[in-house]
Amino acid sequence: xAQSIAATPARVAPRPAASWRVHPFFRHRSALVGAxxxxxxxxxxxxxxxxxxxxxxxxxxxxRLTAPGSTHLLGTDNFGRDxxxxxxxxxxxxxxxxxxxxxxxxxxxxxxxLVAGYFRRVDTPLMxxxxxxxxxxxxxxxxxIMAAVGPSIWNxxxxxxxxxxxxxxxxxxxxxxTVRQLQYIEAAxxxxxxxxxxxxxxxxxxxxxxLIVQGTFIFAQAVLGAASLSFLGVGTPPYIPSWxxxxxxxxxxxxxxxxxxxxxxxxxxxxxxxxxLLGDGVRDLLDPRLRRL
Amino acid sequence: MGRYLxxxxxxxxxxxxxxxxxxFMLLFLAGGDPxxxxxxxxxxxxxxxxxxxxxxxxxxxxVQVYRWYARLLQGDLGQSIFLxxxxxxxxxxxxxxxxxxxxxxxxxxxxxxxxMGILSALRRGQWLDTGAMFVAxxxxxxxxxxxxxxxxFVFGVVLAWLPVAGYESLSKGLWDNLRYMIMPxxxxxxxxxxxxxxxxxxxxxxxxxxxxxxxxxxxxxAERRVVAAHALRNAMIPLLTIIGxxxxxxxxxxxxxxxxxNIPGVGRLLIQAVTRRDYPxxxxxxxxxxxxxxxxxxxxDVLYGYLDPRLRYGRA
Numbered sequence: 038x039a040q041s042i043a044a045t046p047a048r049v050a051p052r053p054a055a056s057w058r059v060h061p062f063f064r065h066r067s068a069l070v071g072a073x074x075x076x077x078x079x080x081x082x083x084x085x086x087x088x089x090x091x092x093x094x095x096x097x098x099x100x101r102l103t104a105p106g107s108t109h110l111l112g113t114d115n116f117g118r119d120x121x122x123x124x125x126x127x128x129x130x131x132x133x134x135x136x137x138x139x140x141x142x143x144x145x146x147x148x149x150x151l152v153a154g155y156f157r158r159v160d161t162p163l164m165x166x167x168x169x170x171x172x173x174x175x176x177x178x179x180x181x182i183m184a185a186v187g188p189s190i191w192n193x194x195x196x197x198x199x200x201x202x203x204x205x206x207x208x209x210x211x212x213x214x215t216v217r218q219l220q221y222i223e224a225a226x227x228x229x230x231x232x233x234x235x236x237x238x239x240x241x242x243x244x245x246x247x248l249i250v251q252g253t254f255i256f257a258q259a260v261l262g263a264a265s266l267s268f269l270g271v272g273t274p275p276y277i278p279s280w281x282x283x284x285x286x287x288x289x290x291x292x293x294x295x296x297x298x299x300x301x302x303x304x305x306x307x308x309x310x311x312x313x314l315l316g317d318g319v320r321d322l323l324d325p326r327l328r329r330l
Numbered sequence: 331m332g333r334y335l336x337x338x339x340x341x342x343x344x345x346x347x348x349x350x351x352x353x354f355m356l357l358f359l360a361g362g363d364p365x366x367x368x369x370x371x372x373x374x375x376x377x378x379x380x381x382x383x384x385x386x387x388x389x390x391x392x393v394q395v396y397r398w399y400a401r402l403l404q405g406d407l408g409q410s411i412f413l414x415x416x417x418x419x420x421x422x423x424x425x426x427x428x429x430x431x432x433x434x435x436x437x438x439x440x441x442x443x444x445x446m447g448i449l450s451a452l453r454r455g456q457w458l459d460t461g462a463m464f465v466a467x468x469x470x471x472x473x474x475x476x477x478x479x480x481x482x483f484v485f486g487v488v489l490a491w492l493p494v495a496g497y498e499s500l501s502k503g504l505w506d507n508l509r510y511m512i513m514p515x516x517x518x519x520x521x522x523x524x525x526x527x528x529x530x531x532x533x534x535x536x537x538x539x540x541x542x543x544x545x546x547x548x549x550x551x552a553e554r555r556v557v558a559a560h561a562l563r564n565a566m567i568p569l570l571t572i573i574g575x576x577x578x579x580x581x582x583x584x585x586x587x588x589x590x591x592n593i594p595g596v597g598r599l600l601i602q603a604v605t606r607r608d609y610p611x612x613x614x615x616x617x618x619x620x621x622x623x624x625x626x627x628x629x630x631d632v633l634y635g636y637l638d639p640r641l642r643y644g645r646a
Binding site for chain 2: 170177178268
């Protein structure tokens with residue numbers, strides 16, 4: 038889960054007055070593709086009720102493991118539940134967790150990073166705690182937290198937020214450490230701007246680009262992480278139609294009903310691909326130093 | 331170098347302390363009395379009380395914390411509630427498949443990632459680069475377990491070339507072991523290989539645009555030597571850190587891969603312990619994995635200092 042951060046070394050340079058023209062984004066082909074994918078997933082999630090052909094929770098013992106056909110577009114699973122409708126509803130879980138984790142991480146990560154970077158006295162203790170959390174491989178820490186708090190969507194969000202926050206906090210902190218030495222901060226001090234004013238008006242805006250970029254990657258990682266936890270059986274509770282749950286169940290029916298595995302997996306991969314493409318594009322645009330990559 | 335080594339070693343101590351404390355607190359994260367959580371709602375009060383004594387939960391908190399650290403220092407991770415044996419023994423029994431899996435997967439990742447990244451950087455903007463980077467972002471986005479399920483379906487079910495799941499110990503012969511390990515290793519290594527390819531490419535592009543590379547070319551060195559001796563060597567330094575991170579990702583991913591392929595390794599032990607609420611085992615596995623990770627980072631740090639003297643003498 039550290040890949041996004043490793044790929045974007047913290048960088049702060051006073052940018053020349055940004056001209057916020059929209060069109061560079063639309064010239065970035067892969068970003069555009071990513072944005073479209075994410076948009077489509079969002080539309081599917083919002084209109085899941087209209088798109089479904091069956092109740093995603095309805096058990097139909099007669100129609101167990103039916104192959105894809107006219108009644109069941111993508112077949113049924115071992116309980117006779119409609120795969121297509123479950124995939125459609127699964128997008129809600131994925132996006133919900135993604136939004137929750139990226140918002141939570143950006144919020145706590147920024148807060149911790151700001152405090153650690155600006156108030157030197159708490160820096161060392163705070164960052165030691167963050168180091169301790171980062172000493173666990175992400176998946177393992179998430180599993181351990183889920184073991185303690187039990188399966189639920191909110192707990193998945195909690196676990197993944199705890200995993201991602203230290204890394205973001207570290208990036209934000211390094212931005213703060215650089216910015217606070219710049220002359221305009223000194224100038225702001227000199228004319229009597231308070232600590233809160235300096236943090237909110239002068240330092241946070243400098244973190245925005247990196248927060249947006251990291252937020253997108255965290256979103257993608259969270260969708261993947263949530264599906265992994267559910268696949269392992271420690272994520273969303275079994276009755277919730279999430280892509281990870283579906284894949285976990287499909288594992289036992291690979292030979293007899295491969296469609297139960299193909300559909301949710303493809304949906305998951307396309308969604309994550311869209312988010313990653315979007316993230317790459319946003320990074321190229323907001324972080325010109327990395328554009329050549 | 332000696333002082334640098336000592337400094338890095340000392341820096342690892344507070345991190346390990348934090349890790350141990352976090353793992354200790356895990357038991358209390360659930361809220362309520364851990365003993366009754368473990369036994370579930372149907373347990374009789376005497377059973378709960380028994381387990382409380384067994385886990386030392388009847389002691390005041392500071393005694394519990396003290397005992398926890400004292401035990402850890404003796405290498406004692408406690409008793410498994412369900413397996414009826416020490417946690418260390420349970421982990422040791424399951425270590426072989428996991429070690430083989432992660433090692434093979436690292437090999438897969440390196441042998442995909444490095445050549446692909448280097449070639450892409452050298453053929454920047456050409457179809458090979460575009461193609462490889464498209465494959466790479468696909469690989470990064472591909473959920474490990476879905477790749478595994480697809481491989482099982484194609485090579486295990488349809489073509490029936492490889493066993494669909496399970497494990498054969500290395501003691502039964504290398505080939506028997508490998509037959510079971512090929513698909514899991516590819517599954518686990520692929521995503522990290524893709525990630526490594528992307529990062530290798532960007533590191534190479536960075537060093538290829540350095541002045542010393544231009545100098546090397548200007549003095550008439552063969553392009554092959556420019557790439558190998560000047561660009562790649564310098565790009566390898568930051569990549570070393572990435573390889574350390576990849577190892578961590580592999581240890582996490584191994585849990586998922588073992589679940590996909592039914593491999594009786596440490597990862598499956600962890601998942602079984604979670605579903606049985608066997609908290610001593612959960613704590614033990616998490617602690618061992620985190621300890622390994624800290625150790626690997628330490629090795630990477632030391633190598634880093636060895637390769638880049640600036641770090642040794644700098645404030646680092």
